[in-house]
Amino acid sequence: MSTSTVAQRVREFESKLPDKYSDNVAFLLVAPGLFFFSAFMFIPMGYLIMMSFTDAELSTVFQDAPGLWGSLFGTANFVGLENYTTLLADPLFWNSIGVTWLFVLTSVTLKVLLGLTVAVVLTHSLVRGKRFMRALVIIPLGLPAIFSITVWRNVFSSARFGLANQALTSLGFDQVAWLSNRWLAFLSYNITEMWLAYPFMVIITVSALQNVSDELHDAAKVDGAGFLARFWHVTLPSIKRPVMFAAILTAAASFQQFLIPFIFNRGGPARSNELIILFGYREAFSGRAYGEGAAIMLTAIFFIAIFMVVAVTKGKLAEGAHET
Amino acid sequence: MNMLKAIVAQIRDDTLEVLRAPARLYRGSRYQLRQYRKGKIGLGTLVAPLFATAGALAMVSLLLLPMYWILITALSGGEGSLVSAGGFQLLPDGFNPFLIFQGDWWMGMDLSAFVWVIGDVVIPSLRISLGPLGMDIVTSELVLFEAANYGVENPSNFTLYAWNSFTVAVPTVLLGMAVVVPAAYAFSRREFIMQKKILYGYILFTQVGGGLGIAVLIALYALFVEFGLTNDKLALAAYYAALAVPFNTWLLKTFMDSIPASYEEAAIIDGAPPWRIAYEIILPLSKAGMAAIFIFVFLAGWTEFIVAQTVLQPENYTLPVGLFAIVGEYSTPWARFSAFALTFAAPIMFIYLFAQRYIEQGLSFGGMEG
Numbered sequence: 129m130s131t132s133t134v135a136q137r138v139r140e141f142e143s144k145l146p147d148k149y150s151d152n153v154a155f156l157l158v159a160p161g162l163f164f165f166s167a168f169m170f171i172p173m174g175y176l177i178m179m180s181f182t183d184a185e186l187s188t189v190f191q192d193a194p195g196l197w198g199s200l201f202g203t204a205n206f207v208g209l210e211n212y213t214t215l216l217a218d219p220l221f222w223n224s225i226g227v228t229w230l231f232v233l234t235s236v237t238l239k240v241l242l243g244l245t246v247a248v249v250l251t252h253s254l255v256r257g258k259r260f261m262r263a264l265v266i267i268p269l270g271l272p273a274i275f276s277i278t279v280w281r282n283v284f285s286s287a288r289f290g291l292a293n294q295a296l297t298s299l300g301f302d303q304v305a306w307l308s309n310r311w312l313a314f315l316s317y318n319i320t321e322m323w324l325a326y327p328f329m330v331i332i333t334v335s336a337l338q339n340v341s342d343e344l345h346d347a348a349k350v351d352g353a354g355f356l357a358r359f360w361h362v363t364l365p366s367i368k369r370p371v372m373f374a375a376i377l378t379a380a381a382s383f384q385q386f387l388i389p390f391i392f393n394r395g396g397p398a399r400s401n402e403l404i405i406l407f408g409y410r411e412a413f414s415g416r417a418y419g420e421g422a423a424i425m426l427t428a429i430f431f432i433a434i435f436m437v438v439a440v441t442k443g444k445l446a447e448g449a450h451e452t
Numbered sequence: 453m454n455m456l457k458a459i460v461a462q463i464r465d466d467t468l469e470v471l472r473a474p475a476r477l478y479r480g481s482r483y484q485l486r487q488y489r490k491g492k493i494g495l496g497t498l499v500a501p502l503f504a505t506a507g508a509l510a511m512v513s514l515l516l517l518p519m520y521w522i523l524i525t526a527l528s529g530g531e532g533s534l535v536s537a538g539g540f541q542l543l544p545d546g547f548n549p550f551l552i553f554q555g556d557w558w559m560g561m562d563l564s565a566f567v568w569v570i571g572d573v574v575i576p577s578l579r580i581s582l583g584p585l586g587m588d589i590v591t592s593e594l595v596l597f598e599a600a601n602y603g604v605e606n607p608s609n610f611t612l613y614a615w616n617s618f619t620v621a622v623p624t625v626l627l628g629m630a631v632v633v634p635a636a637y638a639f640s641r642r643e644f645i646m647q648k649k650i651l652y653g654y655i656l657f658t659q660v661g662g663g664l665g666i667a668v669l670i671a672l673y674a675l676f677v678e679f680g681l682t683n684d685k686l687a688l689a690a691y692y693a694a695l696a697v698p699f700n701t702w703l704l705k706t707f708m709d710s711i712p713a714s715y716e717e718a719a720i721i722d723g724a725p726p727w728r729i730a731y732e733i734i735l736p737l738s739k740a741g742m743a744a745i746f747i748f749v750f751l752a753g754w755t756e757f758i759v760a761q762t763v764l765q766p767e768n769y770t771l772p773v774g775l776f777a778i779v780g781e782y783s784t785p786w787a788r789f790s791a792f793a794l795t796f797a798a799p800i801m802f803i804y805l806f807a808q809r810y811i812e813q814g815l816s817f818g819g820m821e822g
Contacts, residue, residue, distance in 0.1 A: 152644045152645050153642075153644070154638040154642030154643070154644040155638070155644040155645055155646070157634040157635055157637060157638035157642070158634075158635040158638050158639065158644070158647075158650060160630075160631045160634070160635075161631035161632060161634075161635040161697045161701060162635070162650060162697075164627075164631050164690075164693070164694045164697060165694050165695070165697040165698065167694065168672075168690070168691050168694035168695065169657075169664070169668070169694070169695070171675070172668040172671035172672045172675060173664075173668050173671070175671040175674065175675060176667075176668050176670060176671035179670070179671060179674070184674075189674060190674075190677055190678070199678075200678075245511075246511065246515070249507070249508050249511060250508060252504060252508075254500050254501045254504035254505070255501070255504045255505050255507075255508045256477055256480075256501055256504075256505045257473060257477070257505065258508075260470065260473060261508060261509070261512050264512055264516065265512050265515060265516070266805075267516065267519070267801065267805070268519075269804075269805075270800065270801040270802075270804035270805040271797050271800070271801055272751075272755040272772065272796070272797055272800055273755070273757070274755065274757045274772040274775060274776065275775065275793050275796060275797040278775055278776065278779050278789075278793060279518055279519075279522055279793060280518065281779060282779075282786075282789070283518055283521075291517070291518065291521055323515070323518070326515070380663075383663070384663025384666070386663070386666050386758065387757065387758070390758075391776065391779065405663055405666050405667060408667070408670070409666065409669065409670075412670040413670075413673075413762070418670055418674060421670045422670055422671065425667040425668070425669075425670060426667075428663070428667050429664065429667050432663055432664060432667070436656055439656075
């Protein structure tokens with residue numbers, strides 16, 4: 129990227145000018161956006177933190193009460209760390225944490241595998257019409273998430289018309305109630321998440337594959353290496369870094385998945401598949417316990433922050449920022 | 453206008469490219485066949501591309517099958533509900549391409565589900581009051597399209613939802629652009645205090661922060677209730693615009709970075725003040741980037757679901773919330789759900805895939821180029 133040179137040249141040039149552009153005036157151009165964003169991100173965040181130390185519920189938090197505390201939290205009381213201690217003793221919470229991490233593990237594996245397969249096939253020299261097929265295969269990227277997920281919810285419908293059940297019957301199996309069995313529902317989440325994310329993986333992997341040097345491949349061919357050996361020893365090492373990086377980003381997306389379980393069966397059956405964000409959402413809005421919901425969401429934010437740190441240190445995510 | 457021309461030219465080139473592909477393929481295969489006849493390549497080399505391509509095509513079809521399935525169901529019309537509809541077919545019910553010769557442009561497909569989605573298209577009667585003259589002009593109601601003529605009663609609320617989405621997305625885009633464009637210029641062309649730190653924060657949020665929005669939803673909802681902002685489309689738009697700031701500022705900044713500095717140097721030598729350089733050089737040259745972020749911010753308001761579902765009441769439902777409401781009703785005929793979903797998603801898909809061209813570089817930014 130030629131950013132640095134552009135900025136440098138402007139800087140050099142400006143320093144020669146008699147009336148130099150005043151330095152920090154430009155901050156005023158950034159300030160409105162920054163303020164706007166902070167107002168809608170950090171004020172609710174601060175409120176969320178305070179709320180997690182109260183026993184706020186639907187019936188108490190919107191009551192009128194005197195004082196600053198009253199205007200913020202109504203008649204709710206300060207309870208210290210009680211929400212967190214009840215949380216740690218709640219088997220549903222631990223179930224949700226476990227299911228969420230399992231989902232991250234399985235769905236990321238599936239996403240990377242499918243992305244790699246599609247990318248390798250659609251860059252292979254024997255395949256004709258590669259570019260056309262690549263354009264087709266990334267179509268799901270342009271679809272609104274809510275659309276794709278409602279469609280997939282109907283694919284896994286337990287009724288006769290559900291595409292998954294039709295495939296099963298045509299193969300001679302019995303129909304299955306996908307969303308009422310815990311692990312089948314979990315499987316359906318995984319397949320859907322895989323479908324939502326594979327175009328991103330394909331784009332990254334294809335551009336990485338195109339950077340793999342042909343000389344290395346030719347040299348390996350001369351040495352008599354087969355397709356698999358070349359893939360393992362030549363291709364994979366050269367695309368490892370970008371794919372790893374994409375996997376970290378997509379793991380963060382899996383961790384925060386809310387819409388799939390919400391639309392499929394509200395994290396059911398019997399709350400067994402509630403991913404962590406959905407768990408907090410349901411505690412707050414169905415259970416009416418805002419304080420506890422806030423505590424759960426903060427736990428989730430803590431994990432998201434870990435993802436951020438990993439993404440930054442491993443992927444040098446913000447390299448673009450340092451260039452300026 | 454120039455931009456529109458460029459878009460049309462690009463689409464034309466793409467179409468030509470696709471149309472020429474079969475000819476190229478034919479020439480290539482003929483060459484291979486000749487080589488085989490001459491005995492220069494073996495049978496294996498001749499048929500390998502055939503199998504490889506067939507395999508790749510099968511994979512692509514399998515991946516896109518759910519989309520195709522939705523399309524077929526929508527075109528099959530019919531009243532079968534979500535529970536009773538029949539099996540998967542390769543072609544829509546009653547589809548017969550030869551009907552086109554008998555003047556049936558739709559080749560026997562049933563479009564009633566789409567009629568149900570669109571409903572009546574009516575320009576309502578207007579009363580224009582000319583006060584000083586003491587007279588009113590009343591235009592009569594103009595019915596362009598009536599669903600009942602096609603045997604569809606009780607059309608969907610699609611137009612109402614679309615209007616709601618529109619009234620949310622327009623303020624979102626206006627607010628968002630107003631804060632994003634100046635900030636992107638400042639990040640790209642100026643130096644100021646905390647510049648790197650702020651940009652760093654924005655990039656972080658862009659990549660890993662999607663779920664933070666839902667995580668703070670509880671607090672956001674409580675604050676909206678405290679300030680009496682629930683069911684307020686404008687407050688919702690402000691929220692969307694605020695969350696769209698980091699990604700779009702970063703995107704437009706990288707776009708502006710690619711504008712050569714020499715233009716500005718020339719302008720500075722000619723004595724142009726900074727604001728004039730921004731207004732007359734940077735902004736016109738970043739039109740394409742601004743178009744892309746315009747689309748992204750607009751779509752953010754048009755497609756967001758969770759927050760809209762939490763704060764809006766039924767009369768203000770946006771399209772995604774309306775779509776979700778249909779899934780909940782098991783009495784909705786399956787074809788109608790498909791048609792509703794497609795009418796919602798198809799235009800977005802085309803717009804998005806086009807805007808995608810502008811961020812293809814963006815996706816492989818920073819540390820990703822291994």
